[in-house]
Amino acid sequence: MPRKRPGALRAARGDFEGRRPSAWARELPPVDRLPPRASAEVHWALRNEARDLASLLHLYRAFLRQPGNRLRLVLSECPACPGCARDDVAVVRDELADLRRVLPPGARRALGRLLRTLDDEFRRRTIPEHHPLRHGLDWRGRPYAWWHRRVYEGT
Numbered sequence: 001m002p003r004k005r006p007g008a009l010r011a012a013r014g015d016f017e018g019r020r021p022s023a024w025a026r027e028l029p030p031v032d033r034l035p036p037r038a039s040a041e042v043h044w045a046l047r048n049e050a051r052d053l054a055s056l057l058h059l060y061r062a063f064l065r066q067p068g069n070r071l072r073l074v075l076s077e078c079p080a081c082p083g084c085a086r087d088d089v090a091v092v093r094d095e096l097a098d099l100r101r102v103l104p105p106g107a108r109r110a111l112g113r114l115l116r117t118l119d120d121e122f123r124r125r126t127i128p129e130h131h132p133l134r135h136g137l138d139w140r141g142r143p144y145a146w147w148h149r150r151v152y153e154g155t
Helices: 006-013 023-025 036-064 089-101 105-125
Strands: none
Touching: 036 089, 036 105, 089 105
């Protein structure tokens, strides 16, 4: 009987199960406020996008650091432009959720704990939309995430 190739064995057991980040990933600087092991897993899984994760967390925190009790989200002037789209903190939160889905379990849990504290602050300081169906559905036909159903500036 022929033996299975190593790639087939890895595919059968899943992407990250039982695998550790490489030595080069453990030597890189930490990502935001994640523990060292989780940072190494982020560098290992995301490669060049690890800096992107740190900048997204910085943008999310910068929004929450604004003065005042109640914050209103600001729509992006040019939502088609990837850089300008990040003016809307709901888009930033979407990108954080997308990056979280591709992380290995340990880093996913660590980022989830970090996002949970930031989301609690976000919920506390933003106003829920009175007409949540106004935002409707995304392109897949699913309702937008809860962070899109907050009051925006000018509404």
